[in-house]
Structure formats: C-alpha cells, structure tokens
Amino acid sequence: MFTISQFAQAGGVGVETVRFYQRKTLLPVPARQGSTRHYSEDDLRRLKFIKKAQAAGFTLDEIKELLHLDVSHDHSRANEMAQARLIALDIKIAELQQARDSLAKLSLQCCHTNKGPCPILKAFDI
Amino acid sequence: MFTISQFAQAGGVGVETVRFYQRKTLLPVPARQGSTRHYSEDDLRRLKFIKKAQAAGFTLDEIKELLHLDVSHDHSRANEMAQARLIALDIKIAELQQARDSLAKLSLQCCHTNKGPCPILKAFDI
DNA sequence: ATAAACCCCGTACCCAAGTACAGAGTCAAG
DNA sequence: CTTGACTCTGTACTTGGGTACGGGGTTTAT
Numbered sequence: 001m002f003t004i005s006q007f008a009q010a011g012g013v014g015v016e017t018v019r020f021y022q023r024k025t026l027l028p029v030p031a032r033q034g035s036t037r038h039y040s041e042d043d044l045r046r047l048k049f050i051k052k053a054q055a056a057g058f059t060l061d062e063i064k065e066l067l068h069l070d071v072s073h074d075h076s077r078a079n080e081m082a083q084a085r086l087i088a089l090d091i092k093i094a095e096l097q098q099a100r101d102s103l104a105k106l107s108l109q110c111c112h113t114n115k116g117p118c119p120i121l122k123a124f125d126i
Numbered sequence: 127m128f129t130i131s132q133f134a135q136a137g138g139v140g141v142e143t144v145r146f147y148q149r150k151t152l153l154p155v156p157a158r159q160g161s162t163r164h165y166s167e168d169d170l171r172r173l174k175f176i177k178k179a180q181a182a183g184f185t186l187d188e189i190k191e192l193l194h195l196d197v198s199h200d201h202s203r204a205n206e207m208a209q210a211r212l213i214a215l216d217i218k219i220a221e222l223q224q225a226r227d228s229l230a231k232l233s234l235q236c237c238h239t240n241k242g243p244c245p246i247l248k249a250f251d252i
Numbered sequence: 253a254t255a256a257a258c259c260c261c262g263t264a265c266c267c268a269a270g271t272a273c274a275g276a277g278t279c280a281a282g
Numbered sequence: 283c284t285t286g287a288c289t290c291t292g293t294a295c296t297t298g299g300g301t302a303c304g305g306g307g308t309t310t311a312t
C-alpha cells in the first residue's frame with residue numbers, strides 16, 4: 001500500500017500525472033483510509049501497463065479502451081487495436097530509419113568538405 | 127511564381143501553415159506584387175527543407191536555426207546538430223523497435239488463445 | 253455588376269499530455 | 283503547539299504544431 005507520492009515514484013511518474021490519469025479514468029481513485037487514499041500493487045500494475053502501452057505509441061484514449069477491454073474480456077478488439085498499432089509502428093520506424101540514414105550520409109559528407117555550402121543544409125533540398 | 131495557395135499545395139501543407147511558418151520566421155514574407163504576395167522556387171525549396179528536417183525529428187526552432195546557419199555558413203554547428211539528432215533518432219528507433227516486437231509477440235499469442243484473459247492485456251503487465 | 257473564389261492581417265482557438273498552483277486539511281517530530 | 287511535509291480538490295497554465303475565424307480587399311468568370 002502506497003501513498004500517492006510513493007505510488008507515483010514507484011511508477012516513475014509525478015504525483016500530478018497520477019491525478020491526471022485519475023481524472024481521465026485511466027486509474028481508479030482508491031477509497032480513503034482515514035484522510036488519505038492508498039494505492040495497491042494492482043494499481044501499480046495498471047500504472048505500469050499505461051507506461052508500456054504508451055511506449056508502444058497508444059494514446060491515452062486508446063489505453064483507456066484497452067483497460068476497459070480487460071474488464072469485458074473483449075479479445076478480438078484488443079487484437080485489432082494491436083494490429084493497427086503494429087502497422088503504424090512499422091510505418092513510423094521505416095520513416096525514422098530513412099530519415100536517420102540520409103542524415104547520417106549527410107553528416108559524413110559534411111565532415112569531408114570544409115569549404116563551400118554545408119552538405120547537410122544543401123542536401124535537404126533534394 | 128506561386129500565390130500562397132499554390133505554394134502551400136506545392137509544398138504539401140495548408141495555407142494557414144505557410145502563414146504560421148512566416149510568423150515563426152521560418153519562411154520569409156515575400157514582397158507584394160500589387161495586392162498579393164508571390165512565392166518563388168527558392169521559397170518552395172525552403173518549405174520542402176522544413177518538411178524534410180521535420181521528418182528527421184528536428185523541431186521548428188531547430189529548423190529555424192539550421193536555416194540561419196545556411197545563411198552564415200556555420201558548418202560545424204550544423205554537423206553538431208545533425209549528430210545530436212542522429213543519436214536521438216537511434217534511441218527512438220530502438221525504442222519503437224522494441225515496442226513493436228513485444229506487441230507483435232503478444233498479438234500472435236492472442237490469436238492462439240481464444241479463452242481466458244487476453245495475452246495482450248495481460249502481458250503488458252510484466 | 254455581382255457572386256465566387258481568392259487574397260490580406262490579426263487574433264483566437266485546438267489537441268495531447270501533462271504541469272502548476274491555490275486554498276484547505278492532516279499528521280508526526282521537535 | 284507550531285513547523286514542515288505531506289495530502290486533498292479544483293482550476294488554470296504550458297508546449298508544439300498547427301487550424302480556424304472575422305473583417306476586410308481584389309480578381310475573374312458569368
């Protein structure tokens with residue numbers, strides 16, 4: 001059982017972020033124990049889930065849906081969302097890889113030409 | 127020579143985006159030719175540069191700096207920025223790749239288990 | 253000669269995902 | 283018995299990158 005600041009720390013987020021997720025109903029607001037609220041391991045697992053899903057590029061709204069699916073056990077919808085995200089990730093990765101490669105090439109060229117217009121700046125034009 | 131809407135279309139952005147870039151001094155505001163302003167091929171190259179640099183993950187502020195470097199021919203600063211971006215891109219790509227792989231694995235598992243808790247939702251917990 | 257379709261400028265608004273702050277309560281230690 | 287560290291709620295602000303709107307001025311086709 002954590003206080004909100006312990007909980008936030010354990011999840012690697014700020015206290016305000018926890019409250020923000022509660023407002024968004026991504027996290028439940030636990031019942032008070034006396035004057036303050038206490039967070040369980042279950043809440044922590046949920047918070048970590050949010051972080052992981054976020055790293056995979058899901059938006060908070062999508063994550064909310066995933067969390068609700070978890071309750072309703074809607075298997076195929078979850079898979080559908082995963083597939084869509086997978087495709088989006090592949091596209092994004094390919095784009096970044098492409099940008100990375102041309103930037104690397106340019107930087108290399110830049111090292112060799114100390115005079116004249118900078119290849120990095122010039123070659124972006126193409 | 128383009129009108130603003132032709133220019134925007136040629137660059138693959140909206141008219142409002144062109145004006146926004148002008149406000150940010152990423153694009154010059156060309157002199158009026160009569161009542162309207164006209165955009166050159168040079169402006170278009172600049173606009174496309176912005177798009178490319180953006181695809182490589184540079185922020186608009188960084189792009190502004192790059193554009194100014196182009197004027198002052200500061201070679202090494204441009205290379206420095208390219209290096210920093212390269213590192214950031216590599217990190218980002220690795221993260222996305224990692225997220226992609228675990229998501230793919232989960233989705234595959236999901237296809238095989240039609241009963242019980244969804245592996246996608248469950249396994250994010252780990 | 254008038255309506256559609258542009259242009260100009262300035263200001264305001266949008267979104268996601270937080271982050272900050274104000275004003276009040278509670279609790280333990282010195 | 284007060285000081286400091288926390289908690290609570292609610293509301294407002296921030297950032298980045300646009301997008302929209304209002305009130306005017308031209309230009310062009312019919």
